[in-house]
Amino acid sequence: MTSLALGDPPLRRLFGELDYAARAGSERLRQMSESWTALRGASLAPSWEDAQRAGFPAFPWGFAFRAAAGRDYDRLHAGPQAEQLLGGSFAKLGSAPNRRMSVRLRRLFDAVLAAGEPVLARADRAGTKREDLEILVLPVSTAGGAVDAVVGGFAPEPRSQAAAGARRPAALRQARDDAPLVFALGASHDFGLAVAHALGCELSEHEERVFEDGEHKARPLRPVQGRCAIVVHSLHADETQSANDKLCRLLFFIGALKDSGVRRARVIAPYLCYARKDRRTKPNDPVSTRYVAQLFEAMGVDGVSTVEVHNPAAFENAFRVPKVHVGVHEVMLPYLLKAARGERLAVVSPDTGGMKRAEALRLALEEATGEAISKAFMEKQRSQGEVWGDLFAGDVAGRTAVIVDDLISTGGSMARTVAECRKRGAARVLCVAAHGLFIGGASALFASDADRVAVTNSVPLTADLMARHTDRIDVLDVSGAVATAAREAGWLSDLNH
Known part of the structure; x- marks a missing residue:
């Protein structure tokens, strides 16, 4: 009803x-x-x-x-x-x-x-x-x-x-009624569909409308009272909507679910906006990650999941609701083992802030290959849009350099690191990241000497980008890992209680 x-x-x-x-x-x-x-x-x-x-x-x-x-x-x-x-x-x-x-x-x-x-x-x-x-x-x-x-x-x-409904066994009817409702807003439809299928659910229908003055509304197109809902919405800017637009739509949709009597509303945001601004670096700086968390909590969100956030510790501290952080090593590892089969490897961080991420991947590769994997990092300083720093530490000579980061935005940092790896004798260079924003087409990166660029499907890539660089971009599916993490966090086990 x-x-x-x-x-x-x-x-x-x-x-x-x-x-x-x-x-x-x-x-x-x-x-x-x-x-x-x-x-x-x-x-x-x-x-x-x-x-x-x-x-x-x-x-x-x-x-x-x-x-x-x-x-x-x-x-x-x-x-x-x-x-x-x-x-x-x-x-x-x-x-x-x-x-x-x-x-x-x-x-x-x-x-x-x-x-x-x-x-x-x-x-x-x-x-x-x-x-x-x-x-x-x-x-x-x-x-x-x-x-x-x-x-x-x-x-x-x-x-x-x-007649079909009358003949359906009661156990099956109950299973259908107890299954979580999975919604996917806007451009996240395909990712949400994959997550829903991995959870053994169908994607639930909803309506999104934009009015003449730019205001909008979104509502579920099925009864939600007493049900548990999972909303999938990647909060990245694209050609039609800013990160602010998507955040507002998600919050309003959660509000509509709560007003309609949903029992629990959880969010899967494969890309979480404002996660890079997680601390004060200058006087009176905002801590935007915490403000986003407060908005989620104000709307009554019962849990948040994201993929390879910029700073996992800041994510944990900002949100007071249950958190699920999904790393991408399990999807990157088989890709790298296949792409660099038999080659000596070096894992490189494009800045010192990402060294923990690079070290975790290096250890995983060492365990999988049984061989010693070197490490390296590039110095990077940023202020008011300017990036500088020339220090490079580590051994990449004669190796396949794997440059790993949480995201690729304009690609400038990756391009700097690619050039330095080549200068220091790297035989091949692979660039891997969880999120491929590719702002402005990331022209600097694709003009560099990188052999391949791999990202996950947390952010859908444009058809134009794929057409221009189809021979260099690999897209790794992380929807299964997201679904597994939600299941292991108990997002399905509480449905019958």
Whole structure:
């Protein structure tokens, strides 16, 4: 049962089911819903004229009504079968011969116009709770732009669906109802789908809309009350949305879940924005990681997972909710063993701050190969956008240098380190990082002497970037590791308690 039914008990008593998601079992009602969404665009609702041109009420079960005085509705259209369902000819809904159905429809139309959103209801043909009839109601606007009319249709509920549900064993029904709801916002759809499948779940549907003034909304398109939800959203800037845009959308979506009664809401942010600003380096500096954590906590987030954060200790300290940090060594290790098979290796950090990360990878490679792996690091100083530092320490001569970092942004630091490794005799250079932001195409990196560049799919790469550098970029899938970490953290084990 959705928030519509929960918020209006009389409506809940009039219909067997009410759903804002409007996912009809009938193919013709699904097509009507999809056409309405396309016509609506960024406006509150399509016009009645557009709906007519699209042929909305044309089929025999179709209808259209406009709000009239006295809480009644003028008939704009009713197909022959819709008219028969309402008991015969009539001018106003309140005068339809089938009084029970007309009363129920009036209440349903009121709710749809008040919310400005479609609704799918199920009832029997007499208006009781036996669910053998689907009723789709969609808001439209008439002259003046006011949302004051509805279009829609009736359709018999597919018997095959009902029969299949009745035959499904109770254990399977319970397993489906207890499974976590996994949502993936925006550009994180593919990553979220992979995580959901790794968890043994389907990706749940949701709606995202942007209005004419740039404001937006996102809402789940299925009941969430009492359920556990996992929201996947990588908080990186891309061509259409900034990191701020994505953070705001995620917070609002979490708020919508909480308002709709979700039991637990957890976030998987493969790339966590503002994680690099985790300490004060100048007087009055912000500590942005902590502020992001406070925003999450204010919205009631029950757990946060991220991939290869800039500073794991700062991440642990900033968030007071349960944290899950997913390292990428387990996906990098097999890649490196294959890419540098039989070669002597050196693991290089492009700055001193990343030496712990590089050392962890070096030890993992030593354990896997049984051979000694050298290490090196490059000096890097940064202030006001300027980077400098020429010190390089370590042995890379005659070896395959593996330069490892948490992310590649513009690629400038990697390019500096590649040049220094080549200068000091490295036979090959592999650049690996968890997150590939590739700001501005990371032109300096791809103009360097790096042999290969490997990143994970925590940030989706643009088609243009892949097309231009397909012979040098490797993308490693980290979705399985993210799903495993969520399972090991108990994000699934508490669902039945």
